[in-house]
Amino acid sequence: MPKNTFFNLPEEKRELILNLAIEEFAEKDFKNASISNLVARAEIAKGSFYQYFEDKRDLYLYLIQLAGEEKKRFLEQKSPPDPNMNLFDFLRWAIHEGAQFEFSNPLLAKVAARALFSDRPLGDSPFEQLQTMVKAYYQGLVQLGKAQGVIREDLDDDMVAFLLSTIFNNFGKYILDRNQIDANELAQGAFDYQSIQMKDQTNQLIDILQNGLSPVKQ
Amino acid sequence: MPKNTFFNLPEEKRELILNLAIEEFAEKDFKNASISNLVARAEIAKGSFYQYFEDKRDLYLYLIQLAGEEKKRFLEQKSPPDPNMNLFDFLRWAIHEGAQFEFSNPLLAKVAARALFSDRPLGDSPFEQLQTMVKAYYQGLVQLGKAQGVIREDLDDDMVAFLLSTIFNNFGKYILDRNQIDANELAQGAFDYQSIQMKDQTNQLIDILQNGLSPVKQ
Amino acid sequence: MPKNTFFNLPEEKRELILNLAIEEFAEKDFKNASISNLVARAEIAKGSFYQYFEDKRDLYLYLIQLAGEEKKRFLEQKSPPDPNMNLFDFLRWAIHEGAQFEFSNPLLAKVAARALFSDRPLGDSPFEQLQTMVKAYYQGLVQLGKAQGVIREDLDDDMVAFLLSTIFNNFGKYILDRNQIDANELAQGAFDYQSIQMKDQTNQLIDILQNGLSPVKQ
Amino acid sequence: MPKNTFFNLPEEKRELILNLAIEEFAEKDFKNASISNLVARAEIAKGSFYQYFEDKRDLYLYLIQLAGEEKKRFLEQKSPPDPNMNLFDFLRWAIHEGAQFEFSNPLLAKVAARALFSDRPLGDSPFEQLQTMVKAYYQGLVQLGKAQGVIREDLDDDMVAFLLSTIFNNFGKYILDRNQIDANELAQGAFDYQSIQMKDQTNQLIDILQNGLSPVKQ
DNA sequence: GATGAATGAGTATTCATTCAT
DNA sequence: GATGAATGAATACTCATTCAT
Numbered sequence: 001m002p003k004n005t006f007f008n009l010p011e012e013k014r015e016l017i018l019n020l021a022i023e024e025f026a027e028k029d030f031k032n033a034s035i036s037n038l039v040a041r042a043e044i045a046k047g048s049f050y051q052y053f054e055d056k057r058d059l060y061l062y063l064i065q066l067a068g069e070e071k072k073r074f075l076e077q078k079s080p081p082d083p084n085m086n087l088f089d090f091l092r093w094a095i096h097e098g099a100q101f102e103f104s105n106p107l108l109a110k111v112a113a114r115a116l117f118s119d120r121p122l123g124d125s126p127f128e129q130l131q132t133m134v135k136a137y138y139q140g141l142v143q144l145g146k147a148q149g150v151i152r153e154d155l156d157d158d159m160v161a162f163l164l165s166t167i168f169n170n171f172g173k174y175i176l177d178r179n180q181i182d183a184n185e186l187a188q189g190a191f192d193y194q195s196i197q198m199k200d201q202t203n204q205l206i207d208i209l210q211n212g213l214s215p216v217k218q
Numbered sequence: 219m220p221k222n223t224f225f226n227l228p229e230e231k232r233e234l235i236l237n238l239a240i241e242e243f244a245e246k247d248f249k250n251a252s253i254s255n256l257v258a259r260a261e262i263a264k265g266s267f268y269q270y271f272e273d274k275r276d277l278y279l280y281l282i283q284l285a286g287e288e289k290k291r292f293l294e295q296k297s298p299p300d301p302n303m304n305l306f307d308f309l310r311w312a313i314h315e316g317a318q319f320e321f322s323n324p325l326l327a328k329v330a331a332r333a334l335f336s337d338r339p340l341g342d343s344p345f346e347q348l349q350t351m352v353k354a355y356y357q358g359l360v361q362l363g364k365a366q367g368v369i370r371e372d373l374d375d376d377m378v379a380f381l382l383s384t385i386f387n388n389f390g391k392y393i394l395d396r397n398q399i400d401a402n403e404l405a406q407g408a409f410d411y412q413s414i415q416m417k418d419q420t421n422q423l424i425d426i427l428q429n430g431l432s433p434v435k436q
Numbered sequence: 437m438p439k440n441t442f443f444n445l446p447e448e449k450r451e452l453i454l455n456l457a458i459e460e461f462a463e464k465d466f467k468n469a470s471i472s473n474l475v476a477r478a479e480i481a482k483g484s485f486y487q488y489f490e491d492k493r494d495l496y497l498y499l500i501q502l503a504g505e506e507k508k509r510f511l512e513q514k515s516p517p518d519p520n521m522n523l524f525d526f527l528r529w530a531i532h533e534g535a536q537f538e539f540s541n542p543l544l545a546k547v548a549a550r551a552l553f554s555d556r557p558l559g560d561s562p563f564e565q566l567q568t569m570v571k572a573y574y575q576g577l578v579q580l581g582k583a584q585g586v587i588r589e590d591l592d593d594d595m596v597a598f599l600l601s602t603i604f605n606n607f608g609k610y611i612l613d614r615n616q617i618d619a620n621e622l623a624q625g626a627f628d629y630q631s632i633q634m635k636d637q638t639n640q641l642i643d644i645l646q647n648g649l650s651p652v653k654q
Numbered sequence: 655m656p657k658n659t660f661f662n663l664p665e666e667k668r669e670l671i672l673n674l675a676i677e678e679f680a681e682k683d684f685k686n687a688s689i690s691n692l693v694a695r696a697e698i699a700k701g702s703f704y705q706y707f708e709d710k711r712d713l714y715l716y717l718i719q720l721a722g723e724e725k726k727r728f729l730e731q732k733s734p735p736d737p738n739m740n741l742f743d744f745l746r747w748a749i750h751e752g753a754q755f756e757f758s759n760p761l762l763a764k765v766a767a768r769a770l771f772s773d774r775p776l777g778d779s780p781f782e783q784l785q786t787m788v789k790a791y792y793q794g795l796v797q798l799g800k801a802q803g804v805i806r807e808d809l810d811d812d813m814v815a816f817l818l819s820t821i822f823n824n825f826g827k828y829i830l831d832r833n834q835i836d837a838n839e840l841a842q843g844a845f846d847y848q849s850i851q852m853k854d855q856t857n858q859l860i861d862i863l864q865n866g867l868s869p870v871k872q
Numbered sequence: 873g874a875t876g877a878a879t880g881a882g883t884a885t886t887c888a889t890t891c892a893t
Numbered sequence: 894g895a896t897g898a899a900t901g902a903a904t905a906c907t908c909a910t911t912c913a914t
Contacts, residue, residue: 005894031250036887045896047891056888155426158396159419163426166388167381174380201377208373208381212430223877253905263879265907270877274905441898468685471884481900483887488898492884591862595855598828599821599862606820614812637813644809644817648866659873690908699875701912710909 002062006052017042017052018066025063026107026183029114033060067105067112068130074101087145088210091164095171095202102172103191106183109172116169138165151213160213167205220280224270235260235270243281244325244401247332251278285323285330286348292319305363306428309382313389313420320390321411324401327390334387356383369431378431385423438498442488453478453488461499462543462619465550466557469496493558503541503548504566510537523581524646527600531607531638538608539629542619545608552605574601587649596649603641656716660706671696671706672720679717680761680837683768684710721759721766722784728755741799742864745818749825749856756826757847760837763826770823792819805867814867821859 006014020042024033035056039049053059075097085093102109115127116134138161145151151160175198176183181191224232238260242251253274257267271277293315320327333345334352356379363369369378393416394401399409442450456478460469471492475485489495511533538545551563552570574597581587587596611634612619617627660668674696678687689710693703707713728751756763769781770788792815799805805814829852830837835845 008894029247029250031246034887035889046889046898047896048894050889051894051896155422156419159423160426162388162392162396163385163423166384166392170380170384174384178376178380201374204373205377205381208378208430209426210430211434212426212428216429226877249904252903254903264881264905265879266877268906269879444898464685465683467883468683470882472882482885482902483900484898486885486887487900591858592855594832595859596862598824598832599859602820602824602828603817606816610816610820614816637810640809641813641817644814644866645862646866647868647870648862648864650865652865688908689910700877700910701875702873704910705873705875 002053002058003051009052013044017044021059022063022107022111023187025060025114026110030056030060035059063108063111064115064127064130067108067115068133070105070108071098071101071112074104087141087148087150088206091141091209092203092206095168095206098168099172099175099198099202102176103186106176106186110183113169113173134165135161138162138168145213149215150210152215155213164209167209171205220271220276221269227270235262239277240281240325240329241402241405243278243332244328248274248278253277281326281329282333282345282348285326285333286351288323288326289316289319289330292322305359305366305368306424309359309427310421310424313386313424316386317390317393317416317420318411320394321404321409324394324404328401331387331391352383353379356380356386363431367433368428370433373431382427385427389423438489438494439487445488453480457495458499458543458547459620459623461496461550462546466492466496471495496558499544499547500551500563500566503544503551504569506541506544507534507537507548510540523577523584523586524642527577527645528639528642531604531642534604535608535611535634535638536629538612539622539627542612542622546619549605549609570601571597574598574604581649585651586646588651591649600645603645607641656707656712657705663706671698675713675717676761676765677841679714679768680764684714687714689713717762717765718769718781718784721762721769722787724759724762725755725766728758741795741802741804742860745795745863746857746860749822749860752822753826753829753852753856754847756830757840757845760830760840764837767823767827788819789815792816792822799867803869804864806869809867818863821863825859 006017009017017038020038024038028034033056035049036046039046053062075094116131139157141164142151142155142157142160146153146157175181175196176186179191179196185191224235227235235256238256242256246252251274253267254264257264271280293312334349357375359382360369360373360375360378364371364375393399393414394404397409397414403409442453445453453474456474460474464470469492471485472482475482489498511530552567575593577600578587578591578593578596582589582593611617611632612622615627615632621627660671663671671692674692678692682688687710689703690700693700707716770785793811795818796805796809796811796814800807800811829835829850830840833845833850839845
């Protein structure tokens with residue numbers, strides 16, 4: 001956790017450091033992300049960095065935590081779904097919002113994706129919490145679906161959660177790839193999610209899941 | 219490409235270097251993988267490494283190529299599917315074999331996954347070919363499915379290919395996670411794919427896809 | 437250009453580093469001059485060198501610039517010549533002073549000579565400016581001589597400038613050779629220019645040039 | 655000295671190695687000249703090099719010796735001057751021939767120039783012989799001039815020898831510079847000495863020396 | 873006599889972290 | 894609380910030379 005000195009910083013300065021840190025860890029993985037580079041760009045003293053953070057690791061873990069919180073806040077701040085809403089209608093809404101998150105915080109999303117999928121410089125333990133959280137979230141969705149009767153009872157919870165999370169976690173990147181959008185350009189506001197026509201494909205994707213997961217209608 | 223000196227090495231020594239290299243690049247990304255560490259563990263002279271490989275990049279690209287070849291060979295050596303086989307029956311077979319590959323070459327699979335999904339130290343070009351190949355493969359499957367009438371005609375090819383490839387690419391890792399198996403222990407032969415009961419879940423997964431993608435029966 | 441950290445160093449330390457650097461680059465050309473050796477002898481940390489200088493090239497170019505400035509300062513600090521002074525009287529003065537410079541800064545002179553005459557590790561561009569400056573200086577002298585009527589009008593400016601610069605550039609080294617003086621010993625203050633009787637030869641040399649270049653008296 | 659194995663080589667192969675070695679040592683100084691590069695380009699085995707030469711130093715010294723011999727042979731093979739010829743007429747002839755040597759053996763000339771003027775990787779001793787030879791040659795010329803009565807008796811032999819040698823040694827390079835000719839292109843026969851109009855300047859240069867050195871006519 | 877793989881000390885440069893001011 | 898100079902282990906890579914075949 002960052003030290004108090006960091007949180008006591010004037011908001012403007014704190015935000016600057018944070019944004020530059022996100023850029024740095026979005027572009028490079030843990031080892032290659034450079035504190036030297038960060039402090040140079042933020043125009044703070046090397047020593048100051050160590051007044052704000054324990055070490056590089058401290059900053060990194062903070063960013064990952066932040067990414068989780070940001071995503072959660074993002075989803076909550078938008079009209080959160082009626083708990084009685086059909087699960088697939090919720091997913092239809094959520095995949096849009098999730099993609100929009102990737103669009104509005106592309107660099108932070110990149111940091112998180114890196115942490116979740118490949119770069120594990122600090123061993124697995126610091127990430128397990130995040131991963132457990134994510135997993136629990138999707139398992140909750142599956143259980144909700146079963147309770148609503150829109151997911152077949154016999155399906156393995158764990159496996160369905162894997163299916164959903166895998167798809168949702170990669171969908172944002174898929175959109176970027178498909179539309180040949182670079183995360184850095186995106187961070188500079190070069191694109192607008194609304195301008196991209198993905199609705200049809202998104203609906204098809206949810207349809208597939210719905211058809212695949214629902215009890216067979218007779 | 220490694221130099222002839224490498225291929226002329228006694229098999230035992232060559233294998234040793236290769237395995238240690240795979241370990242190194244499985245644990246760390248390109249930049250962090252250390253040649254110094256590799257040669258120390260392999261007990262060869264620094265200079266010898268450069269007799270065998272042009273440079274670090276040369277070794278890395280070789281490993282990636284190797285991963286592709288190994289996977290291809292693995293799939294081919296097992297009874298390859300009857301082209302007339304129903305696509306989903308083929309997928310049912312392939313997801314098993316693919317997972318088995320991840321089991322028999324866990325570290326090499328890790329190197330490849332890293333290359334495909336996050337670590338792009340050498341620019342995108344060396345990977346685009348691989349990625350294009352993978353993408354084409356899955357789009358071919360989609361088209362086959364449509365031709366067989368087992369995938370709905372109106373579905374977007376690209377999106378379905380994304381769905382399949384995402385699931386297949388992550389399934390192996392999912393199995394490892396679910397069974398709490400570490401790739402390094404696995405590499406030391408600590409586990410056996412057959413001993414793990416995944417058949418039910420695997421079948422369910424394919425069922426979901428089949429139900430989701432097939433034309434609605436009426 | 438060295439960084440501020442270098443100029444902020446206590447004078448004693450700065451001088452030590454500089455002198456050892458001059459020794460290093462006087463003995464060896466750019467590629468062979470060893471930063472490792474330098475920092476070992478200066479007893480500073482490897483990393484400290486890179487706090488002071490961008491890189492090896494940075495130090496090298498600084499030394500060359502220093503050599504130029506030192507020489508210029510040296511000539512200016514001594515009573516600069518009356519612009520109306522006969523060119524050959526000026527040369528008589530200058531060749532003495534120039535040789536004295538080689539005596540008081542033998543290693544720096546060696547670095548500069550190497551840069552001007554043979555070692556071009558960084559392409560020609562950084563040196564062209566210096567070389568152009570030197571060339572322009574001598575051509576200016578030739579034109580002055582013609583204006584004063586002490587150099588024959590029909591002589592090729594370029595060629596005469598070559599003649600003068602070649603002689604002046606090599607004279608210092610000639611004196612060292614003739615008196616069997618080693619630049620390194622000299623740097624340690626083992627010799628004194630005044631103690632060496634060269635006045636007669638120097639005068640003869642200028643006489644030769646004067647007789648050779650002047651319009652024939654009739 | 656190269657070993658007998660070298661001299662026993664088929665002439666074609668020996669010449670090839672020699673020419674590539676000259677290229678290597680013309681482009682780079684002793685330390686940077688690369689045996690690895692040489693053997694690669696000559697397509698001989700690394701070990702073979704050490705069958706032919708003691709070490710790098712051995713080859714280098716051989717090249718320098720060769721350069722001296724070549725120059726001597728070059729001057730002798732052309733109609734050598736009548737010993738009774740006026741010294742300055744001889745110099746007028748010699749400066750042409752010398753420049754032509756630089757033109758016909760530009761790379762070898764470069765190796766020699768480097769050795770004489772700046773690169774002294776092996777200490778001074780191996781070069782002293784060459785330098786002594788050169789010096790003796792020019793002192794001989796000065797004495798001849800005095801004997802002929804065309805050089806003033808009171809001039810210091812040593813200094814006049816310095817003057818002549820300095821000018822003659824740098825004149826070839828001056829011509830190359832003035833005509834913006836690159837030694838490597840020259841080695842490939844891209845230029846022809848005859849095509850360059852330097853006669854006027856050359857004559858002026860000798861005139862200057864003659865006027866400067868001759869006893870004053872009254 | 874030819875080969876070419878093996879060696880290892882050498883190179884410049886980077887960077888997280890410390891600590892005296 | 895801020896500073897930024899100092900540190901030194903770490904990095905990839907080179908190359909003359911040796912030596913077993």
